[in-house]
Amino acid sequence: MADSSAETKRTYRRGKIRDQNLERILGAAREEFVLKGFAGASIQAIADRAGLPKANVHYYFKTKSNLYVAVLEEIIILWNDHFDELRAEDNPAEVLDRFIRRKVELSYTHPQSSKLFAMEIIQGAPHLRDYLRNDLRPWMRKKAAVIEAWVAAGKMAPVDPYHLIFLIWSSTQHYADFEAQVLTILNRAEYERSMIDRIADFLSRSILAGVGLEAPR
Amino acid sequence: MADSSAETKRTYRRGKIRDQNLERILGAAREEFVLKGFAGASIQAIADRAGLPKANVHYYFKTKSNLYVAVLEEIIILWNDHFDELRAEDNPAEVLDRFIRRKVELSYTHPQSSKLFAMEIIQGAPHLRDYLRNDLRPWMRKKAAVIEAWVAAGKMAPVDPYHLIFLIWSSTQHYADFEAQVLTILNRAEYERSMIDRIADFLSRSILAGVGLEAPR
DNA sequence: TAAAAACCTGTCCAGTTGGCCAGTTTTTTG
DNA sequence: CAAAAAACTGGCCAACTGGACAGGTTTTTA
Numbered sequence: 001m002a003d004s005s006a007e008t009k010r011t012y013r014r015g016k017i018r019d020q021n022l023e024r025i026l027g028a029a030r031e032e033f034v035l036k037g038f039a040g041a042s043i044q045a046i047a048d049r050a051g052l053p054k055a056n057v058h059y060y061f062k063t064k065s066n067l068y069v070a071v072l073e074e075i076i077i078l079w080n081d082h083f084d085e086l087r088a089e090d091n092p093a094e095v096l097d098r099f100i101r102r103k104v105e106l107s108y109t110h111p112q113s114s115k116l117f118a119m120e121i122i123q124g125a126p127h128l129r130d131y132l133r134n135d136l137r138p139w140m141r142k143k144a145a146v147i148e149a150w151v152a153a154g155k156m157a158p159v160d161p162y163h164l165i166f167l168i169w170s171s172t173q174h175y176a177d178f179e180a181q182v183l184t185i186l187n188r189a190e191y192e193r194s195m196i197d198r199i200a201d202f203l204s205r206s207i208l209a210g211v212g213l214e215a216p217r
Numbered sequence: 218m219a220d221s222s223a224e225t226k227r228t229y230r231r232g233k234i235r236d237q238n239l240e241r242i243l244g245a246a247r248e249e250f251v252l253k254g255f256a257g258a259s260i261q262a263i264a265d266r267a268g269l270p271k272a273n274v275h276y277y278f279k280t281k282s283n284l285y286v287a288v289l290e291e292i293i294i295l296w297n298d299h300f301d302e303l304r305a306e307d308n309p310a311e312v313l314d315r316f317i318r319r320k321v322e323l324s325y326t327h328p329q330s331s332k333l334f335a336m337e338i339i340q341g342a343p344h345l346r347d348y349l350r351n352d353l354r355p356w357m358r359k360k361a362a363v364i365e366a367w368v369a370a371g372k373m374a375p376v377d378p379y380h381l382i383f384l385i386w387s388s389t390q391h392y393a394d395f396e397a398q399v400l401t402i403l404n405r406a407e408y409e410r411s412m413i414d415r416i417a418d419f420l421s422r423s424i425l426a427g428v429g430l431e432a433p434r
Numbered sequence: 435t436a437a438a439a440a441c442c443t444g445t446c447c448a449g450t451t452g453g454c455c456a457g458t459t460t461t462t463t464g
Numbered sequence: 465c466a467a468a469a470a471a472c473t474g475g476c477c478a479a480c481t482g483g484a485c486a487g488g489t490t491t492t493t494a
Contacts (some may be wrong), residue, residue, distance in 0.1 A: 069250030174387030
């Protein structure tokens with residue numbers, strides 16, 4: 001065959017190429033699924049975007065559905081990493097402020113993930129039923145208890161903790177999910193750091209004031 | 218014979234069936250598009266849901282794209298009907314309270330419309346660019362001016378009017394768009410009148426307090 | 435180094451879809 | 465009432481898609 005001596009400049013460690021390809025495919029799939037929806041995104045288009053032949057995508061993910069679920073699971077992991085921001089520390093204002101800012105930041109750094117998650121929920125969450133019931137609901141229950149404790153201790157105005165969290169979720173994720181609308185209205189091409197900071201300031205101040213707290217700093 | 222009204226081209230009985238069929242098709246299309254997305258919704262499925270043969274759908278709407286655009290236009294009209302709720306009346310608290318409640322009500326009565334609109338925006342608003350730029354942006358500018366006037370008159374806390382409206386939009390529409398998530402977390406099968414009222418109360422009170430106002434009543 | 439395991443891809447195929455068309459039925463018109 | 469227009473529909477098809485598969489290549493293992 002061909003000379004095979006000094007051409008091993010690339011280290012063919014098992015798993016390295018695999019991880020790289022998986023990453024490429026998952027990234028490409030995320031984009032395509034957001035842009036075209038599940039049915040509208042073709043494996044061919046995903047493969048093209050990833051720079052791989054179509055059959056290779058099928059090698060890593062047996063079916064389109066599997067690939068879609070894998071993308072969603074990646075998102076869930078990302079979401080869960082930010083789950084425990086809301087702890088029963090001493091100062092509600094600080095905790096809520098930090099929670100809101102993390103959410104805004106996440107919308108800024110991972111807009112595609114937020115969008116795909118939103119689309120899945122809008123369509124009735126056919127692939128996330130179990131996640132919602134078995135993971136998200138228990139988490140909410142715990143966090144609601146924390147907020148209720150704050151209310152009981154007179155540390156903040158009496159509010160329904162569930163709706164407070166819905167308010168935080170919706171208002172923060174809005175800037176990722178409705179990016180096209182927000183940017184058009186504000187006549188901007190894309191988000192900038194300064195705009196994101198102002199959004200976080202505004203939301204933190206408004207929401208905290210809404211529950212009788214003053215934003216820190 | 219002695220037709221003096223040249224505009225009698227409009228037919229009575231024929232138009233009735235036509236309108237009825239159009240209504241059926243548009244309704245069926247709305248459901249299917251929300252459930253499966255644009256690419257995932259088949260004309261056959263829409264026809265079945267409407268109780269008509271597939272070719273009949275193509276008779277009313279030449280292409281799938283035309284049908285989709287027609288559904289979106291219906292939604293825009295619905296949205297615009299509720300546009301002028303925000304007027305520069307005397308009392309900001311009352312106006313904002315009414316605006317928030319209308320939005321919650323709209324989410325409750327027309328969840329599918331809200332969802333489809335959301336999906337379109339999430340996917341980059343390919344069919345709504347013109348609407349956002351030519352209709353929504355001017356409207357926002359006008360309403361922002363009203364809010365700024367209130368602020369200048371010391372009637373409410375100084376806030377960015379654009380982000381205030383984003384906050385109202387996002388928090389109210391959340392209950393329509395993320396219905397599957399909200400209901401799962403609250404362990405409910407569907408929304409009830411009382412729940413909607415509580416949501417409206419909560420959002421109105423929180424958001425108004427957030428801008429230094431007290432909700433009326 | 436040779437066998438085995440893992441990885442890669444060109445090619446083919448069956449199923450589905452949007453939408454066209456030609457022919458039929460119903461309604462309107464003169 | 466007859467002709468024309470509008471409304472309707474079954475059947476057809478070209479295009480595309482997910483995915484199977486067999487044969488090839490590269491890497492690991494013994």
